[in-house]
Amino acid sequence: MKRITRIVLSTVFVLTLCFNAKAQLDLGLLLEAGAGDATTYLQNYMAPAFRGLGYGMNGGWYQTAKPHKTLGFDLSVSLMASQVPEADEFFSFKNSDYTNFYYANGNSVNVPTMFGPNLGADDLPQLSVRDFSDEDNDGDLSEELIRISAPTGLGLEESEVGDLLPFNAVPTPMVQLGVGLFKGTDLKVRFVPEQNVEDEATISLLGFGLMHDITQWLPGEKIIPFSLSVFGGFTQLNTEIFLNDEKTQSMALEANSFLAQAIISKKILFITPYAGLGYATSSANVKLKGTYETENGDLVDPIDFGYEDNGFRANVGLTLHLAIIRINAEYAFQEYDTVTVGFGISIR
Amino acid sequence: MYLEATKYIVMKNKLLLFFLSPLLLFGCGEAGFESDISKNIEIDPISMNITVPAPLVGQFVPETPPTSVSTGQIDITGDDFEDFLSDAEFFKINQISYSLENFPSNSSGDLYVEVSVSISGGQFLPLVATTFEDLQNNSQDIIIYSESNQSNVNSSTIADLEQGLLNGQPFEMRIDATGRDITVQTTSIDFDVIFKYDVTARIQLN
Numbered sequence: 001m002k003r004i005t006r007i008v009l010s011t012v013f014v015l016t017l018c019f020n021a022k023a024q025l026d027l028g029l030l031l032e033a034g035a036g037d038a039t040t041y042l043q044n045y046m047a048p049a050f051r052g053l054g055y056g057m058n059g060g061w062y063q064t065a066k067p068h069k070t071l072g073f074d075l076s077v078s079l080m081a082s083q084v085p086e087a088d089e090f091f092s093f094k095n096s097d098y099t100n101f102y103y104a105n106g107n108s109v110n111v112p113t114m115f116g117p118n119l120g121a122d123d124l125p126q127l128s129v130r131d132f133s134d135e136d137n138d139g140d141l142s143e144e145l146i147r148i149s150a151p152t153g154l155g156l157e158e159s160e161v162g163d164l165l166p167f168n169a170v171p172t173p174m175v176q177l178g179v180g181l182f183k184g185t186d187l188k189v190r191f192v193p194e195q196n197v198e199d200e201a202t203i204s205l206l207g208f209g210l211m212h213d214i215t216q217w218l219p220g221e222k223i224i225p226f227s228l229s230v231f232g233g234f235t236q237l238n239t240e241i242f243l244n245d246e247k248t249q250s251m252a253l254e255a256n257s258f259l260a261q262a263i264i265s266k267k268i269l270f271i272t273p274y275a276g277l278g279y280a281t282s283s284a285n286v287k288l289k290g291t292y293e294t295e296n297g298d299l300v301d302p303i304d305f306g307y308e309d310n311g312f313r314a315n316v317g318l319t320l321h322l323a324i325i326r327i328n329a330e331y332a333f334q335e336y337d338t339v340t341v342g343f344g345i346s347i348r
Numbered sequence: 349m350y351l352e353a354t355k356y357i358v359m360k361n362k363l364l365l366f367f368l369s370p371l372l373l374f375g376c377g378e379a380g381f382e383s384d385i386s387k388n389i390e391i392d393p394i395s396m397n398i399t400v401p402a403p404l405v406g407q408f409v410p411e412t413p414p415t416s417v418s419t420g421q422i423d424i425t426g427d428d429f430e431d432f433l434s435d436a437e438f439f440k441i442n443q444i445s446y447s448l449e450n451f452p453s454n455s456s457g458d459l460y461v462e463v464s465v466s467i468s469g470g471q472f473l474p475l476v477a478t479t480f481e482d483l484q485n486n487s488q489d490i491i492i493y494s495e496s497n498q499s500n501v502n503s504s505t506i507a508d509l510e511q512g513l514l515n516g517q518p519f520e521m522r523i524d525a526t527g528r529d530i531t532v533q534t535t536s537i538d539f540d541v542i543f544k545y546d547v548t549a550r551i552q553l554n
Contacts, residue, residue: 028431029385121382121550136390147386147548 029148032294033101033129035302043305044091048084048115050307052170054282055336056080057235057257060174063319063328064272065265066227067213068180072348076176081169082336089116100130111150115168118155125150133296184213190235201241209233226266233259249290257282272319281310380554387428393540398527402535412527423518435551439513441506443546444493448486451539456484457530466520467512473505
């Protein structure tokens, strides 16, 4: 369980492992521009990570439209990879969006998002912070206080995992239990009680889903050659990453996702092709908690921003049954197309 | 039996790799991250003085007696880059500029200066020799060294200074100055010279 929570944690909170090095540097410098500007920048910079997470959390719910028999169950582990569109590898930094942060060589410049390429300092634009609190007491609030390279992307495509994933993607692992209730209804449960991960973070996950076979309510049920179900599922993830040993500084994330779909599947020997069509929503809220020293004074709980996405989701997948073992792969068409692979056991 | 066990271990490792892929993803990669942090750092004002014999007050003086001043220890790294020093790959001095304050408006002239620096108490090395022209009009920053203007500067001293910054070493400046084409209204005038060092620290995080 601990390993799974660590994996989930590392995935959903992209900053975690790099935070102690890169992100703390970037964050510390961004905060020099004040809470408002840091929030605007981080919201743009981190958008692909949290949007991808939201799309990913809506995956892996089912591998067939056919529910279990009563008290039948399945336990599955899935890894979703939500593809970050090329357009989201960079964002436009516009001077007009910021108060104390500016690009000195123009009105705007393209800078990498977290899921952009890992550029060297020579290839990154320099962004300046104004001395808005008049640190040097010369009365000039618009002069440059500090210049920093725009934070680079993580360059995932160039990293070791670039070989593993054929595209730039936000991975989201998920573990889930499905239980057959009655009248062709499955209850899906995603549950990780609050875990303390090596005293560096906490994480909890809760999700419920219901899948109900509607074939039984259709006329000619016995001769309908496929399974047809409706599904609704909700997932909530809460995590908090501590940024210092005293745990007085942290970054907290609450992410919610909801999926409603109609699913169709047909088992052919030991293979079940399936497809789903419906609507998905997701949201994430990010908060930076604690007191942060900057050259312009202390900032308390300086960052608070969120994302919301919603839209139609269509997916197609294939499940392979090997006795009680079940292996599946799925492709979902949405703003961040998502590939899911998973395996598990299924009984009854 | 041994073969089966080996297969099992290989399979287990592959599964582990698969599920640890997110960890690898966010393990920051082999290349690490690079970032430049730059500041235009203002050194404390340096008080300077020009004197002329009493009979020459109000007269044109081609050259005044030389004067020399030294600063205290200047710790750019410690004061402005301390948090990043352990990750610094190199320091670069992009620009050196100066401005003047408190030069009397009823006086005028130029100042020939030779600036030398001593890094961590070492011998003074020549840094720049230049003329501050029209002292009465120099309240704005005037660049005496930049990448595109290195003519007056000793590039090896710049390199030594950059290495000193990387080593976290403070330095001391000495300014030897001579007034030229001076017209002053008192036998002694005091004014301040403010130097600014525009410095970049290249940070490498692995």
